[in-house]
């Protein structure tokens with residue numbers, strides 16, 4: 001990891017109460033299966049993180065570049081933190097690249113844990129890290145050693161809800177989705193993973209490749225808060241080394257507030273839950289989800305909870321010239 005070459009003003013200097021903007025803002029770049037983030041250490045809650053600042057930080061040509069910003073902040077400094085998170089010291093304040101707030105980020109929360117580890121706020125040897133999010137508390141554990149893409153972390157993602165129920169499964173979904181490049185309108189299934197998703201199953205990989213995700217798919221009816229759209233192709237089942245049957249999916253995603261990204265952790269969970277629901281009781285509980293940026297593993301439990309496993313990597317320290325961003 002590259003050390004900053006210029007003196008870095010801590011985010012602590014960037015107080016809402018301060019009359020002087022900092023010269024620089026210390027940031028870290030990280031990613032989980034190439035879903036990439038700008039991470040900010042604002043543990044004292046002094047940073048005035050406006051939507052405009054988020055959008056400028058995430059700009060890939062004039063900023064640092066990322067699919068979103070993750071602010072690490074003490075939960076007591078987050079006015080809209082859900083009550084359930086009150087007992088968790090650290091909160092992941094997640095923002096999409098357009099500056100909008102999202103409830104949860106499955107890739108981001110692993111990268112958040114790696115960031116907390118690096119800051120000395122979490123030692124994986126002591127047990128899982130409980131992270132406050134706007135979707136509630138999520139737990140992150142370091143579970144697998146480096147197998148080529150860095151160590152893997154497993155997130156307890158909480159409950160996954162298919163609000164549409166069995167009727168929608170029978171008809172293929174509770175929404176209609178039009179995707180550029182695909183000639184036919186497809187059914188989509190709404191899945192709540194703390195944030196909203198609409199999952200569309202495609203029969204063949206050619207359809208996945210033909211889909212145009214430079215603009216958001218048209219979802220009807222569109223949920224009031226918008227939705228993330230996952231296009232998935234089931235690839236069948238395989239037997240893992242321990243003898244268990246594991247399903248495999250290929251997925252592309254258009255994220256609310258961002259556009260097409262190379263991975264989405266909550267989206268992978270939504271996709272696995274939808275495909276399993278369509279597949280019925282015989283469908284596997286564990287799914288490998290191939291995304292353009294790598295592979296994630298989703299485990300669906302009988303009680304409706306899910307676990308998400310994958311890598312989390314920190315790649316750079318950045319001293320952000322805030323005045324230059326504004327320019």
Ligand SMILES: N[C@@H](CCC[C@H](N)C(=O)O)C(=O)O
Pocket residue numbers: 035068096101102103104105106107108195196228255256257258261263264265266267
């Ligand atoms: N990429 C994230 C999801 C980020 C939030 C999403 N765009 C939303 O608005 O809900 C993930 O890995 O889950």
